[in-house]
Amino acid sequence: MKTVKRSIGTLALAATMILSVSCKDANKSETAAPVSKGTHQEMTNDHKDLAMNDSQDSKSEIILKDYFNLKDALVNDDNAKAKKLGSTLTKSLKSFEVTGYPESKQAKLKEVIDNAAKHAAPIEKNDIKQQREHFKKLSAEITNMVAITGTETKLYEQFCPMYDGGTAWLSTKEEIRNPYYGSQMLKCGKVQREIN
Numbered sequence: 001m002k003t004v005k006r007s008i009g010t011l012a013l014a015a016t017m018i019l020s021v022s023c024k025d026a027n028k029s030e031t032a033a034p035v036s037k038g039t040h041q042e043m044t045n046d047h048k049d050l051a052m053n054d055s056q057d058s059k060s061e062i063i064l065k066d067y068f069n070l071k072d073a074l075v076n077d078d079n080a081k082a083k084k085l086g087s088t089l090t091k092s093l094k095s096f097e098v099t100g101y102p103e104s105k106q107a108k109l110k111e112v113i114d115n116a117a118k119h120a121a122p123i124e125k126n127d128i129k130q131q132r133e134h135f136k137k138l139s140a141e142i143t144n145m146v147a148i149t150g151t152e153t154k155l156y157e158q159f160c161p162m163y164d165g166g167t168a169w170l171s172t173k174e175e176i177r178n179p180y181y182g183s184q185m186l187k188c189g190k191v192q193r194e195i196n
Helices: 002-029 058-075 079-094 103-125 128-149
Strands: 033-035 155-160 167-171 190-195
Touching: 058 079, 058 103, 058 128, 058 167, 079 103, 079 128, 103 128, 128 167
Parallel strands: 033 190
Antiparallel strands: 155 167, 155 190
């Protein structure tokens, strides 16, 4: 029985070391590829720096601000704050109007916003593990929104190879702060591309 316990302990230690090394190596292996305005991903706490041009709806910038606040709560492992911010983001998404965008993009934008609201709403009712699961899907939809609405703010699409087979999120800062693992693996990830 002692041998079995030692073997399990050794395996757990080896797995932890592999995960840690994997994330560190992922940070070194690739450089960020610049991406044009029409692509996707993350922002940070510099919400005051969010800029808009005349063609952008201020409500899309509010959605981005709310998204980044939620991301920061998950980075900080703050379940209670994430619940409140999930509710705030859901309200922002539900008040979004697509009519200010070209007709050819309105149907897709409405679908993206509706899907994002479906993933934001459960965040206000769940534990942090489930919040992070919904945040993954929410991040994909917010990225799709940015591809349609654009933003004047420089964003970074960041990627964690360890979470759920590989998962992306948006940030306004190049420095990695992982919302999927929080303090457990705060710097796990890499910048996949820049937007703007």
